[in-house]
Amino acid sequence: MSTYEDYKGQEPAWCPGCGNFSILKTLKNALVDLDIEPHQFTIVSGIGQGAKLPHYTKCNTFNGLHGRTLPVATGLKLVNSDMLVFAIGGDGDCYGEGGNHLIHAIRRNANVTLFVHNNQIYALTKGQASPTTEKDTVTKTQPFGDLSSQFNPLALAISQNCGFVARAFAGGPELPFLQEIMKEAINHKGFALVDILQNCITFNKVNTFHWYKERVYRLEDDYDPTDRVEAFKRSLEWGDNIPTGIFYRNDRAPFEKSFPIILEEPLMRQRFSMSETLDEMSEFY
C-alpha cells in the first residue's frame, strides 16, 4: 500500500497560489487510490512550469525537452510495456512545440496518459500567448494581440478518434472530480488525453481561478462518451459554460499490444544472445 507521503518529492518552485499545486496533490491522491508505487510508473515531462511536476513527487522521471514528451513516452512504453507511463506538459509544450507528436500519439494509441497543465499561457518564459490563449490577447510578443484562433485540444483528439478524451478544472471543489478522471485515464488501456484547466496567478490575468470556477460544469450523468459526433459537438462549447468530464472514449487496441514480439514479455526483459544473430551473415554469402 502506498501512502500520500510516499510521493513526497522536492520542494516545488511554483508561485504560491498556482493551480499546479492542486494538480500535484490530486495526482498523488489518485496514485494512492490506485495503489501505484513510485517505481511502477514513469513521468515523462517537457519544459515549462507544469512540466517540473515529476521532481515534486517520487517516480521514475524523464524530464526531457520542451514539446517532446510523447515520443519519449512511446519509446519507453514500447520497450517496457509493464511500465505505467504518464506524460506531463503545459499547453505550450503539448499543443505548440509538440503539436505534431500529439496527433501521431493519438494515432498510435500507446497506453500513455497525457496530463496537460493548460493555463492558457506560456508561464515559465513569462507570459507569451500559448495556442490556448484567448484570441486577441496582447502580450509583449503578441503586440497586435494573439491573432490566431484558440486551439481546441479536445476537438482535435476526438477528430483523430483518441481513445480517451477528458477535461477537468484543477480548482477547489472540482479536485475530487479531477482525481476520478485521472484514475479513469490511468486505467484506460490506450492513449488518454486529460486537459486540465489550471490557473496561473502570475501571467494569466484573464483565465483566473474564478474565471474558470464560474464557467466549468460537468457533462450530464446520462452523457454518452462513446458517441463521437456528440463528443465533438460538446467539445466545441467554450466561453460562459465550459463542460468538464470524459468527453469521449473507445476501446481501440493499444499500440504496444499490436507488436507480436513484445506480447509475452516486455522487450527490455528479453535476453539478447549475440550468437543467435550471427547466422544472419550467411544471407550475404
Add this chain to the structure above:
Amino acid sequence: MSTYEDYKGQEPAWCPGCGNFSILKTLKNALVDLDIEPHQFTIVSGIGQGAKLPHYTKCNTFNGLHGRTLPVATGLKLVNSDMLVFAIGGDGDCYGEGGNHLIHAIRRNANVTLFVHNNQIYALTKGQASPTTEKDTVTKTQPFGDLSSQFNPLALAISQNCGFVARAFAGGPELPFLQEIMKEAINHKGFALVDILQNCITFNKVNTFHWYKERVYRLEDDYDPTDRVEAFKRSLEWGDNIPTGIFYRNDRAPFEKSFPIILEEPLMRQRFSMSETLDEMSEFY
C-alpha cells in the same frame, strides 16, 4: 488573359499514369479559368513527388523543405498580402513531417490555399506508410504493418474551425469537380485545405485509381457546408463510400487582415527610411 500554354513548365519526372498529372492539368485549367497570370501567384511546396509540381508549371516558386510549406507560405503572405499563395505537398509532407504547421496554419487562417497530393504513401522515398496509409499495411519500414490508425485530415481541419475544407479525387470524370473545388478554394479568403486523392501507380497497390473511382461520391446538392458538426460527421465517412466536395467553410477574417500595419499597403512595398528609426535611441538615454 492567360492561356493553358502560359503555364507550360519543365518536363514532369513522374511515372506515366501517375495521378499527379491530372492534378497538374486541373490546376492549370483552374488558373486559366480564374485568369491568374504566372507572376501573380507563388507555389510553396515541400519535398515529395507531388511537391515537384511548381517546376512543371510556371509561377513564382519556393520549393522548400519536406514538411515546411505552411510556415514559408505564412511568412510570404504576411509580407506580400497581394500575392496569391498556394502550398503544395504530399500526405507525408503535410500530415507527417509538417503536422504541427497544419494545425497552426488553420488557427492563423492566412489566405493560403493548401493542396495535398494524398496518395496514402511515401512515394518519393519508395513506398513507406504515410499517415493516411490504411492501417495494417505492411511495408519495408512497417514490418508489423502500419499499426497507427489512419489520419483524418478533414476531421482535424474541421476540429480547428478551418475556413475551407474540401476533398476531391484526381481521376477521370472527377477532374471538372476538382477544378471547381480548386477555384473555390483559391477564391476563399483565408486558409483552405484541399485534400486530393491521387493514385500512385508504383507504390500504392491498394488505393488504386479504380479503388478510388469505385468509392468516391459527391456530397449532396443540399449539403450545408456551414454546419460544423454535420461536416465533422461526414468527414468520418471512409471505406466503401468516400464523400468528396466542400465539407466545411466559414468566413473567419484572414490572418493578414488583422495586422493593422499591412492593411493599406503590403509590407514589402512599404519604403524604409533609417532616419525615422534613429529617434528610438533616445529611449535609452
Add this chain to the structure above:
Amino acid sequence: MEYTIRIGGQAGQGLVVVGSSLAKYFSRKGFQVFTHKDYMSRVRGGHNFYQIRLADHPISSSRDRVDILIAFDQETIERHRQYLSESGIIVYDSEESKKEFTGAEFVNIPAASIVEEMEVHKVMANSVIMGGVLALLGFNLKIYGEVIGDIIHKSDEVIETNIRAAQKGFDHVKENFSDRSSHELPDLEKKDQMFINGNQAIGLGALVSGCKFYAAYPMTPSTGIMNYLGSKAKKHRIVVEQAEDEISAINMTLGASFGGVRAMTGSSGGGFALMNEGLSLAAMTEIPVVIAEVQRPGPATGLPTRTEQGDLNYVLYAGHGEFPRAVFTPGTPEQAFHLTNKAFHLAEKYQIPVIIQSDQYLADSEWTFAKFDTDRLLWQDFRLRGDKLAETDNYRRHAYTENGITPLAIPGESKNLVVVDSDEHDEDGHIIEDAETRNKMVRKRLFLKLPQLQKEIEPPALYGAENPENILVCFGSCLGVVKEAMENLAADHSLAMLHFSEVFPFPLTDKFDYVELLTSARQAICIENNATGQFARLLRSETSFKCQVNINKYDGRPFTLDSLTGEINEYL
C-alpha cells in the same frame, strides 16, 4: 570613485525594478554603469540578484566585492555578506528579514512600515529603499521621478507616490545614518549617455537596419529581442509573429525574406538546433536571413537563465552541407548594435545567413555608452525592385554572375518569376542532378562569395601593449571583463589582449597580422566562458596557432573582474 551595489532576494520581489531604476538614475547623472543579472529559472521565490557597478571612469564588468548589499530577504544576507567590501553596507528591512542585525555594516530601513504608515501599496517599499540607497551614496532625488516613470510606465499619481516614498527612505537614512551617507555627489557632465543591454541593442540594431519581420518562439535568454521589436512593431511597421515552434519561425522568416523584406529570427541553443535545417535551406536558396543565437549553458535545457559561450562551434558548422555564412560575436551592446546592422547588410548583399551570437550575460547586462555612432550604420537596398525590376527581362533567380551574386528580385512585382528550390538547381531555380551544374552552383554559392565575404570581416581588436609578452585572447561577451583585468595587470606586466567579434569567415591577417603578434609573444592565454576552449580550437584550425594557456569557466556564471584578474595573474 566606484561602487558596486548588489540587490538580492526572491523572484517576484521586484529586484529588477529597483536595480534598473537605480542604474538608470546613475546613468542619467552621467556616471558609467554596468549591471548584470543572476536569476533562477522560476517566477517566484528562489534566490536572484541584480548587480550594479557605477563609476566615474569607464567600466565593463562586474566585481565580486560589494559596497552596498540591498537584502530583500535573509538568505541574501547569508549568501552575500562574505563579499562585502571593507566599508561595505548592508541595507535591509528588519521587519522583512524578521531579524535585526547589529553590525556596523547594517542599515535598517523600515520600508514596510513606512509604506504602511503612508497607506500606499506595499510595492512602494522598493522606492523607500531606493531613496535610502541614494542617500547613502550621496545622491539627491532630483530626477528620481523621471527615472521611475520611464521604468514602471504608470500614472502620474503612482509616480508621485513613489517619489514621496523615496523621500521617506532618503530622509530616514539622512536622519539615522548620517555617518554612513556620503557628501552630495556632483552631477557629472550631462552627456546623452545610452544605457542599454545586449538584447535591446540587437533589437535596436535590427530596427534601424530596416528589419520588417521577426518570427520566433520564446526562449530565454533570447526573448528580449522579440520583446523589444514587439514594442516597436506598431510604430515602425514590423510584423512580429510568434511561431508554433522554431522550425516554423525560421521557415516563416525565409518566406518573408523571399517575399521582399529584411527578416530575422532568434533563439537560444535548443531552438537554434531546431532551426538548423532551415539555416541550410537559406543557404541553398540564397535567401538573406539574420539569426540571433543567444546562448545559455547546455547541453539540452541546461541552465535556462544563465550564461555560457558553449555554442561557438555549433553556430560555425550548424546545418548540413557546405555553404558560406558570417558569424559575429559582439562583446558589448554597442558592438551588438553595429554588428546586427552589419549582419543585415552582409546577409542582403551576399544573400547568405548571418548569425549574431550572444549569451545571457551580454543579453541581460546593461552598459552605459556615449550615443551610438549612427554615421557608421550601413544601409543599401540590394533587392531588385521598382523600375529596375520592371525593366528586367528573363529574370533567372540564380543566374551565374562574375561575383556569384544574382540580384534578388521581389516576386509578383513584375512578369519575372522568382523560383527557388531546396534541391540543387539550375540558374532558373529548377531541380537538376547533373555534375556540371552542381559544380557551377557550388562555385557560385560558395567559392565566389566566400573570399569577398572574408574581406568584409574586421580583424580582432588589440588593446594594451604593442609588443606584449603576454596576450589575452577572447571573443564575444568576455570583452569587458578581460579588458578590465588586463588594465588591472598592465602596470606590472607586458600585456595586451585580442578580442574577436567577427569570427567567421575567420579574419584575414592582411590588415593586422595578429598571428604574427601571437607567435612573437611569450604566451597567449585564451579566456572563454565554456569548458572546452572552442575559440582556441577555432584559432588553431584557422592559423595552426595554439594558445599556451586556457582559462575556462563553465558554471553558468560570467567571469567577474576580481577573480579573473587573480587567475590571469597566476600565469604571468
Add this chain to the structure above:
Amino acid sequence: MEYTIRIGGQAGQGLVVVGSSLAKYFSRKGFQVFTHKDYMSRVRGGHNFYQIRLADHPISSSRDRVDILIAFDQETIERHRQYLSESGIIVYDSEESKKEFTGAEFVNIPAASIVEEMEVHKVMANSVIMGGVLALLGFNLKIYGEVIGDIIHKSDEVIETNIRAAQKGFDHVKENFSDRSSHELPDLEKKDQMFINGNQAIGLGALVSGCKFYAAYPMTPSTGIMNYLGSKAKKHRIVVEQAEDEISAINMTLGASFGGVRAMTGSSGGGFALMNEGLSLAAMTEIPVVIAEVQRPGPATGLPTRTEQGDLNYVLYAGHGEFPRAVFTPGTPEQAFHLTNKAFHLAEKYQIPVIIQSDQYLADSEWTFAKFDTDRLLWQDFRLRGDKLAETDNYRRHAYTENGITPLAIPGESKNLVVVDSDEHDEDGHIIEDAETRNKMVRKRLFLKLPQLQKEIEPPALYGAENPENILVCFGSCLGVVKEAMENLAADHSLAMLHFSEVFPFPLTDKFDYVELLTSARQAICIENNATGQFARLLRSETSFKCQVNINKYDGRPFTLDSLTGEINEYL
C-alpha cells in the same frame, strides 16, 4: 583479370535487379566484386546506372573505363560510349533502342523478341541479357538460378523461367558472337565470401550488437538501414518504428534506451539536423544512443540520391552545449559493421551518443569480403539490472563516481527510481542551478569521460610505404579508391596513405605517431568528397598540421579510380 560492367537505363527498367544478380553471381563464383549506384531522385525514367567491377584480386573502387556497357536505352549508349575501353562491348537490344548499331563493339541481344517467343513476362528480358553477358565473360549458368532466387524472392516456377530465359541469351551470344565470348573461366576457390553494402553492414552491425529498437523517418540514402532491420524485426525481436518526423525518431529512441534496451536511429543530413536537440538531450541525460548519419550532398534537400562527405564538421559539433561524443567514419562495409558494433559498445559503456557517419556511396556500394571476423565483436551488458539492481539501495542516476560513469539502472525493475533531466541536475537527477553542482556535473559528464573515451579510439590506418615522401590523407568512404590509386602510383613514387575511420575524439599519437609521419613527409595530400576540406581542417585544429594539397570533389559523385589516380599524379 578484371572487368567493369556498367548497366544504364531508366528508373523502373530493372537495372538494379540485373546489376545485383550479376554482382552476386560473380561473388559466389569467388571473384572480388565492387559495385556502385548512380541514380536520380525519381521513380521512373531519367538516367541511372549500376556499375560492377569484378576481378580476381582485391578491388575497392569504381573505374571510369567500361568493358561491358549494358544499355537499356539509347541514352545510355550516347552518354557512356565514350567511356568504353579498347576492347569494350556494348550490349543492347536493337528493338528496344529502335536503332541498330554496326560498330564492332556492339552485341545485339534481341531480348524482347526472345521473351515474346517464349511467351513469358517481358521482365524476363533482363534474364536474357544476363545470360548473354555471362556468356561474353566466359561464365557458365551453373548457379544462376540460385542467385536469381535470392534476389527476386519469387516462386520456383518464375525462377525456372528466368533460367530458361538466361539460357536463351547465353546461347544467342555463343552462337552469334563466338568471337567476342571468352573461354570458360574457372571458378575461383570457393570461400564464404560476403557481398554486402554499407547500409546493410550498419544494419547487420546493429543486429549483432543487440539493437532492439530502431525508430526513424525515411530519408534517402539512410533508409536501407531501416529496411534491413525491418526485415529482421520479427525474427530477432526488434521494434522498428517509423516516426512522424525525425524529432520524434530520436526522442523515441531515447525513451527506448532509457527503458532499458539498446536503441538506434538514423537519417541523412536534413533529418539529422532535426535530431540535434535530441542529441544534446542524450548527452545531458547520459542516455546511450547510436545515430547513423548517411550523407548526401547539401545544403538543404541538395542531391537526394547522390554522395558527398559534406557533413563532417556538422556531426562533430552538432547539438548545443558541450558534451562528449564519438564519431566514426567507416571506409568499407566491413568497417561499417565493426564500427557499428563498437558504437553500441561505447555508447553503452560511456552513456554517450555515438555517431556513425556514412554516405550514399558507401551506403549503396556492394563489396565482397571474406566473412566478417565475429571474434572481434564486442558485447557486454553495461546496464544495471537483475540481481545487481535488486540489491542496489538508494540508486542515484547521476551519482559521482571516480570515472564519471554511473551504472544505468532499468526503471521499474526495482524500488530504485531512475530520474533524468534535460536541465542541469544533481546526482539524483533533479533540477539544480548552483555553480558547484554544475561544475561537478560537467566534470563527470565531460572531463572524466573524455580521456577514457579517447583511449578507445584507434589511430588512422597506414597503407603503403613506411617513410613516404608523399602521404595521401583521407577519411570515411574514400578509403577504397584512395588505396587503389595509391597502389597504382606506388611503383613510381614514395607514397603512403592514412585513413581515419575513428575521427572523434581525435586519435592520440601514442600508439602511432601519425603527426610525426605527416611532418616528416614532403607533402600531404588530403582527399575529400566535399568542397571545403573539412577533414583537413579537423586535422589542423587537432594537431596544427596543415596538409599541403587538397583534392576535393563535390559534384555529388564519388571519386573514381582512373581520374583520382591522374589527379594525384599531378602533385607527385
